[in-house]
Amino acid sequence: MTTARLEAFSDAVIAIIITIMVLELRIPHGVHLRALRPLVPVFLTYLLSFVYLGIYWNNHHHLLQRTDSVSGGILWANLGLLFWLSLFPFATGWWGENHFATTPTAVYGVVLLCAAIAYYVLQSVIVARQGRDSALARALGSDWKGKLSPILYAVAIGLAFVNRWVAVAIYVGVALIWLVPDRRLERGFSATRS
Amino acid sequence: MTTARLEAFSDAVIAIIITIMVLELRIPHGVHLRALRPLVPVFLTYLLSFVYLGIYWNNHHHLLQRTDSVSGGILWANLGLLFWLSLFPFATGWWGENHFATTPTAVYGVVLLCAAIAYYVLQSVIVARQGRDSALARALGSDWKGKLSPILYAVAIGLAFVNRWVAVAIYVGVALIWLVPDRRLERGFSATRS
Amino acid sequence: MTTARLEAFSDAVIAIIITIMVLELRIPHGVHLRALRPLVPVFLTYLLSFVYLGIYWNNHHHLLQRTDSVSGGILWANLGLLFWLSLFPFATGWWGENHFATTPTAVYGVVLLCAAIAYYVLQSVIVARQGRDSALARALGSDWKGKLSPILYAVAIGLAFVNRWVAVAIYVGVALIWLVPDRRLERGFSATRS
Amino acid sequence: MTTARLEAFSDAVIAIIITIMVLELRIPHGVHLRALRPLVPVFLTYLLSFVYLGIYWNNHHHLLQRTDSVSGGILWANLGLLFWLSLFPFATGWWGENHFATTPTAVYGVVLLCAAIAYYVLQSVIVARQGRDSALARALGSDWKGKLSPILYAVAIGLAFVNRWVAVAIYVGVALIWLVPDRRLERGFSATRS
Numbered sequence: 001m002t003t004a005r006l007e008a009f010s011d012a013v014i015a016i017i018i019t020i021m022v023l024e025l026r027i028p029h030g031v032h033l034r035a036l037r038p039l040v041p042v043f044l045t046y047l048l049s050f051v052y053l054g055i056y057w058n059n060h061h062h063l064l065q066r067t068d069s070v071s072g073g074i075l076w077a078n079l080g081l082l083f084w085l086s087l088f089p090f091a092t093g094w095w096g097e098n099h100f101a102t103t104p105t106a107v108y109g110v111v112l113l114c115a116a117i118a119y120y121v122l123q124s125v126i127v128a129r130q131g132r133d134s135a136l137a138r139a140l141g142s143d144w145k146g147k148l149s150p151i152l153y154a155v156a157i158g159l160a161f162v163n164r165w166v167a168v169a170i171y172v173g174v175a176l177i178w179l180v181p182d183r184r185l186e187r188g189f190s191a192t193r194s
Numbered sequence: 195m196t197t198a199r200l201e202a203f204s205d206a207v208i209a210i211i212i213t214i215m216v217l218e219l220r221i222p223h224g225v226h227l228r229a230l231r232p233l234v235p236v237f238l239t240y241l242l243s244f245v246y247l248g249i250y251w252n253n254h255h256h257l258l259q260r261t262d263s264v265s266g267g268i269l270w271a272n273l274g275l276l277f278w279l280s281l282f283p284f285a286t287g288w289w290g291e292n293h294f295a296t297t298p299t300a301v302y303g304v305v306l307l308c309a310a311i312a313y314y315v316l317q318s319v320i321v322a323r324q325g326r327d328s329a330l331a332r333a334l335g336s337d338w339k340g341k342l343s344p345i346l347y348a349v350a351i352g353l354a355f356v357n358r359w360v361a362v363a364i365y366v367g368v369a370l371i372w373l374v375p376d377r378r379l380e381r382g383f384s385a386t387r388s
Numbered sequence: 389m390t391t392a393r394l395e396a397f398s399d400a401v402i403a404i405i406i407t408i409m410v411l412e413l414r415i416p417h418g419v420h421l422r423a424l425r426p427l428v429p430v431f432l433t434y435l436l437s438f439v440y441l442g443i444y445w446n447n448h449h450h451l452l453q454r455t456d457s458v459s460g461g462i463l464w465a466n467l468g469l470l471f472w473l474s475l476f477p478f479a480t481g482w483w484g485e486n487h488f489a490t491t492p493t494a495v496y497g498v499v500l501l502c503a504a505i506a507y508y509v510l511q512s513v514i515v516a517r518q519g520r521d522s523a524l525a526r527a528l529g530s531d532w533k534g535k536l537s538p539i540l541y542a543v544a545i546g547l548a549f550v551n552r553w554v555a556v557a558i559y560v561g562v563a564l565i566w567l568v569p570d571r572r573l574e575r576g577f578s579a580t581r582s
Numbered sequence: 583m584t585t586a587r588l589e590a591f592s593d594a595v596i597a598i599i600i601t602i603m604v605l606e607l608r609i610p611h612g613v614h615l616r617a618l619r620p621l622v623p624v625f626l627t628y629l630l631s632f633v634y635l636g637i638y639w640n641n642h643h644h645l646l647q648r649t650d651s652v653s654g655g656i657l658w659a660n661l662g663l664l665f666w667l668s669l670f671p672f673a674t675g676w677w678g679e680n681h682f683a684t685t686p687t688a689v690y691g692v693v694l695l696c697a698a699i700a701y702y703v704l705q706s707v708i709v710a711r712q713g714r715d716s717a718l719a720r721a722l723g724s725d726w727k728g729k730l731s732p733i734l735y736a737v738a739i740g741l742a743f744v745n746r747w748v749a750v751a752i753y754v755g756v757a758l759i760w761l762v763p764d765r766r767l768e769r770g771f772s773a774t775r776s
Contacts, residue, residue, distance in 0.1 A: 005643065008202070008590070012597035015206035019214065020601065022280045024609070027218070027287045031295040047277070054273045061199065076761070079636045083629070086604045093609045101613040179270070202396070209400035213408065216474045221412070221481045225489040241471070248467045255393065373464070396590070403594035407602065410668045415606070415675045419683040435665070442661045449587065567658070 006078060007064050011057070013082045017089060018053045021046060024093035038099075045096035045108075048175060049088050052112070055178045056085060056119065066136035067126050074129065077122040084115040105167050106160040112171065113153040120146055149174050200272060201258050205251070207276045211283060212247045215240060218287035236290035239302075242369060243286040246306070249372045250279060250313065260330035261320050268323065271316040278309040299361050300354040306365065307347040314340055343368050394466060395452050399445070401470045405477060406441045409434060412481035430484035433496075436563060437480040440500070443566045444473060444507065454524035455514050462517065465510040472503040493555050494548040500559065501541040508534055537562050588660060589646050593639070595664045599671060600635045603628060606675035624678035627690075630757060631674040634694070637760045638667060638701065648718035649708050656711065659704040666697040687749050688742040694753065695735040702728055731756050 025042050028035035060081070067074070091111040095104040123146065130136045140146075152174050160167035219236055222229035254275075261268070285305040289298040317340065324330045334340075346368050354361035413430050416423035448469070455462070479499040483492040511534065518524045528534075540562050548555035607624055610617035642663075649656070673693040677686040705728065712718045722728075734756050742749035 005589075005593070007199075009593050009597055009639065011199070011203050012206055012594055013601055015203055016210055016598055016601040018276075019207055019210040019280055020605065022284060023214065023217075023605075025281075025284045027284065027291060031292045031297055033297050033301075035297075036301070050273075050277055050280075054270070057203065058269060075640060076636070079632075082600075083632055086601060086632075087607075090604060090607045090609065097609060098613045103613055103615050103617075107615075107618070201393075205393075205397050206400055209397055210404055212470075213401055213404040213474060216477065217408065217411075219475075219478045221478065221485060225486045225491055227491050227495075229491075230495070244467075244471055244474075248464070251397065252463060395587075399587070399591050400594055403591055404598055406664075407595055407598040407668055410672060411602065411605075413669075413672045415672065415679060419680045419685055421685050421689075423685075424689070438661075438665055438668075442658070445591065446657060 003064050003067050003070055006070050006075065007061065010060060010064075010078060010082060014053060014057045014060075014085065017085055018050060018057075021049055021053075021089040021092055024089060024096065041099045042093070042096035045092045045100075048171065049092040051175050051179065053085065053088060055175065056081075056115070059119070059178070063123060063126060063136075066130070066134075066139065068130065071125075071129060073125050074122070077118070077125045081115065081118040081122050084111060084118045087111045088115075100164055100168060102160055102164050105164040106157045109153050109157040109160060109167060109171065112174075113150055113157065116146075116150045116153060120150065145177060149178070197258050197261050197264055200264050200269065201255065204254060204258075204272060204276060208247055208251045208254075208279065211279055212244060212251075215243055215247075215283040215286055218283060218290065232293075235293045236287070239286045239290035239294075242365065243282050245369050245373065247279065247282060249369065250275075250309070253313070253372070257317060257320060257330075260324070260328075260333065262324065265319075265323060267319045268316070271312070271319045275309065275312040275316050278305060278312045281305045282309075294358055294362060296354055296358050299358040300351045303347050303351040303354060303361060303365065306368075307344055307351065310340075310344045310347060314344065339371060343372070391452050391455050391458055394458050394463065395449065398448060398452075398466060398470060402441055402445045402448075402473065405473055406438060406445075409437055409441075409477040409480055412477060412484065426487075429487045430481070433480045433484035433488075436559065437476050439563050439567065441473065441476060443563065444469075444503070447507070447566070451511060451514060451524075454518070454522070454527065456518065459513075459517060461513050462510070465506070465513045469503065469506040469510050472499060472506045475499045476503075488552055488556060490548055490552050493552040494545045497541050497545040497548060497555060497559065500562075501538055501545065504534075504538045504541060508538065533565060537566070585646050585649050585652055588652050588657065589643065592642060592646075592660060592664060596635060596639045596642075596667065599667055600632060600639075603631055603635075603671040603674055606671060606678065620681075623681045624675070627674045627678035627682075630753065631670050633757050633761065635667065635670060637757065638663075638697070641701070641760070645705060645708065645718075648712070648716070648721065650712065653707075653711060655707050656704070659700070659707045663697065663700040663704050666693060666700045669693045670697075682746055682750060684742055684746050687746040688739045691735050691739040691742060691749060691753065694756075695732055695739065698728075698732045698735060702732065727759060731760070 025039060025046060028039065088111060091104075091108045095101075095108045098104045123140070123143075127134070127137050127140065152170050156167040156170035159170070219233060219240060222233060282305060285298075285302045289295075289302045292298045317334070317337075321328070321331050321334065346364050350361040350364035353364070413427060413434060416427060476499060479492075479496045483489075483496045486492045511528070511531075515522070515525050515528065540558050544555040544558035547558070607621060607628060610621060670693060673686075673690045677683075677690045680686045705722070705725075709716070709719050709722065734752050738749040738752035741752070
């Protein structure tokens with residue numbers, strides 16, 4: 001299996017996930033502006049999940065760019081990541097419709113955590129195949145973002161039961177950390193190419 | 195990240211948006227022709243949004259054809275455009291189901307306006323990277339359509355509260371202005387190639 | 389715009405249409421086999437529309453294979469075809485859920501008719517650009533299938549109000565005529581290539 | 583028609599099927615953890631179907647990699663496979679929502695069986711075209727998995743009416759047999775390439 005094909009399939013799945021998520025923004029019954037008010041949290045959670053999926057799509061691309069060939073392990077690690085990403089519409093919808101209630105806030109964190117672990121597994125399987133001295137391994141460096149994020153999600157899940165807004169703040173904060181495209185890999189590429 | 199990949203992902207998202215929009219055309223309960231009558235406005239708004247998404251797809255392609263490489267800024271400006279385009283099914287459905295009621299008419303205009311601004315931002319980020327003397331910048335020229343459209347949408351949003359049919363007329367009119375594929379860029383290409 | 393890109397976008401839209409159509413096959417409430425009985429007509433209409441979309445996908449591909457470049461006219465004629473194809477889920481769902489009632493049977497024929505006309509327009513625009521002496525024009529030959537189908541659909545729409553099963557038989561019959569991949573074009577290709 | 587295009591279209595359809603399947607995981611009304619409890623079987627059946635579709639996607643790719651050209655027969659055999667795969671969301675949803683009730687358990691097996699037969703037909707059509715001495719035929723070898731699976735599904739369908747958990751165990755077991763990527767073909771490739 002070529003990397004291009006794995007990427008194309010993953011792209012299609014992510015594109016569909018990101019788009020069907022908007023179906024949770026259900027058309028209200030009223031025709032006045034106040035009919036949109038209950039949709040505000042749905043809109044905000046949609047926006048956050050849209051950003052997260054954009055981040056995953058971007059990082060996933062940078063990762064696969066550096067992957068020479070696809071083994072069965074990589075294929076299933078990739079499907080594992082797509083599985084957890086496919087739960088974003090559910091977790092986002094439950095969270096938004098219930099206006100950031102405690103349990104849905106924590107469950108959203110669980111999906112974030114599982115997706116982050118799945119990404120880490122995928123990355124590790126690829127690095128193991130490419131070799132510790134590969135351009136990919138060097139470009140990843142200490143990978144502090146990849147290691148810190150799951151810890152922060154786990155902390156947020158716990159804190160959601162104390163004060164859910166702390167959890168929300170952590171989810172937004174981690175997204176902001178990642179929003180900058182993964183410069184390590186970009187720099188790594190340039191360094192390799194030049 | 196290659197331009198081809200950004201295009202393929204954007205294409206997939208636009209293809210999905212354009213298609214799930216038709217899900218708002220809900221199957222009526224009756225079996226007679228009159229059961230379709232309440233669907234006429236839904237059908238008409240679907241048609242208009244279909245044309246708008248066709249226009250965005252077309253112009254987006256011409257724009258990216260002239261983009262040599264993708265920076266993080268371009269990537270996120272592109273995701274910003276896709277985010278606003280993803281709100282078309284919601285805005286279209288609310289508008290059509292309520293038979294062109296005032297507020298939904300204005301809200302549809304807000305989505306049109308935000309998408310137009312997002313497109314303008316994307317275009318500006320790309321032009322800034324390609325350079326003011328690039329073939330793209332020359333091909334865009336004064337870009338009167340790109341500058342006029344947001345103004346017309348803003349005017350239409352205001353006028354929707356006076357007479358919503360004026361707003362509808364403006365939305366249709368702007369679509370007609372754009373329906374002609376962006377000849378500036380096409381001409382620019384030919385000029386460059388010949 | 390390259391033909392490849394127009395094809396990729398059309399493929400994505402057709403793939404989505406063919407798949408969301410299955411959403412009309414709603415999960416029944418009962419847990420016994422008889423709960424599936426009301427779904428039989430929905431299943432049969434889904435099968436017929438699946439075949440029709442498969443035919444369109446196949447013929448569309450053979451057509452674009454012979455298209456050297458894409459003009460604005462071709463682009464919008466193609467979007468016109470996709471628009472009518474996008475109404476298949478609606479027409480199919482209404483038809484199946486109402487167990488082949490008269491009006492939905494006729495409306496299904498209207499969508500078939502409009503899609504056939506849109507395909508004919510697309511084909512004509514492409515042939516006009518490629519030239520009457522082009523390999524495409526020669527391969528199409530008299531195009532008796534393309535000319536006969538809309539006539540048969542129109543007849544079926546009228547007959548639906550006399551006896552809807554005659555209309556159903558015509559829809560199935562035309563699908564069978566087309567089910568054989570368009571050998572004219574395939575032969576045309578081989579002839580040109582050899 | 584090129585193999586690449588057939589693959590791209592199939593990929594898109596499988597990507598959409600795998601993703602819309604998650605829509606059956608409907609957002610619960612409550613905001614407490616116990617509101618998720620009725621969703622556990624839906625989640626488990628979703629997971630199983632996700633794995634099955636991943637297996638089909640993977641094997642389908644290995645199969646088409648070895649296909650030199652696409653005939654009309656291959657095209658329609660491929661659409662036949664996609665048709666049965668498109669029924670996964672329905673069968674999975676009915677099965678999960680009814681907490682592994684007897685009839686939905688058997689019907690899920692019927693869809694598994696039909697998809698397996700459709701895959702076998704596709705494979706046979708391709709092998710017939712490629713020739714009994716082709717690299718593909720050699721790589722497939724005795725194809726004991728492909729022959730055993732439909733038999734096991736048929737047995738499971740019957741046993742579902744005796745004890746549905748036996749059927750569930752067989753479905754899971756067959757998935758595990760396939761979960762290992764089709765090493766025959768992979769090995770076949772390496773053998774051919776080296």
